[in-house]
Amino acid sequence: METKCDNESNETVPQSDDTNGEPKQEMSKKQMKRLQRHQKWLDSRPEKRRQEKERKKLKAKRLREEGVEVMSRTALKKQYIPMSSSKCKVSVCIDCDFEDYMEEKDMKKLVKQIGRCYAFNRHSSAPVQLYITSVVSKVREVLTKCQPGFTNWDAVCLDSHWTQVFTDKSKIIYLTSDSEDVIPDPKDIVAANDYVFIIGGLVDHNKYKGLSVPYRQAVRHSVRSEG
Incomplete structure (x- = not known):
């Protein structure tokens, strides 16, 4: 009985020798297609950026015609308020552990x-004190690759765990939907002006649903958890 092979097979394709005369590692058809898709995406980026700039210009023009003030990027930068000021x-601490x-x-x-969190905070008229903790190993590698300018951010990025940064547990609240408690009244938060909110830096698409990973963090370190 014949067996059909689909186009995504892992059949290897011989590669030509490199400049040093050494044979290159063989690449499967699936890997080649993935590489071709990535190259196609890279080639399309300049045109997509041009189209995005054009859309922004048209939007700004429309807003001006409607009498809406449109501020330039330079003007917006002048409005930035440093976190320290x-x-x-x-x-607000993003726990990357x-x-x-x-x-x-x-x-x-x-x-x-x-x-996105950083950009939103950077443009705020009253930015919070933003911390990003446990930035180590693979997390740091991905952050460096995808956000190469993060070392210049107006935020505190640390290798340390948040428990080494914040010591007054009475002011620490770990935000998690698994908690039965609710956050304090916003008026109380504003009045105290010294709360520490921890957000679990976890993207899992409900893969660990029921494990309550951030909630267990809060319990393990004996801090309040609210959602």
Whole structure:
């Protein structure tokens, strides 16, 4: 009986020798297709960027015609308030101590979300004190690759675990949907201005649903958990 092979087979394709006269490692058809897709994406980036710039120009023009003030990037940068000068002293810490629970693709999504959090805080009129902890090993590698400028961020990025940074447990709250408690009244948070909120840096697509990983972190370190 004949067996059909699909186009995604792992059949290897011989590669030509490199410049040193040594044979290159054989590449499967699946790997070649993945490489071709990636190259196609790289080739399309300049055009996509051009189209995005054009869309932004048209949007800005439309807003001006509607009488809406549109600020330039330079003007926006002048409005940036350094974290150290912010009137808000509430700390928000992204706990990246979940490397063992994520694949590399999940870490990339986490890093993308961290970048968005930073950008939002950077443009805030009263930025929080943003911390990113346990930035080690694979997490640091992915962060360096996907956000190469993170070392210049107006945020505190540390190798240390958050328990080594924040010591007053009465002010620490680990945010998790698994907790039955709720966060304090916003008025109390603003009045105290010294709370520390920990967010579990975990992207797992409910792979570990029921394990309550961030919740167990809070219990293990004897801090409040609220959601």
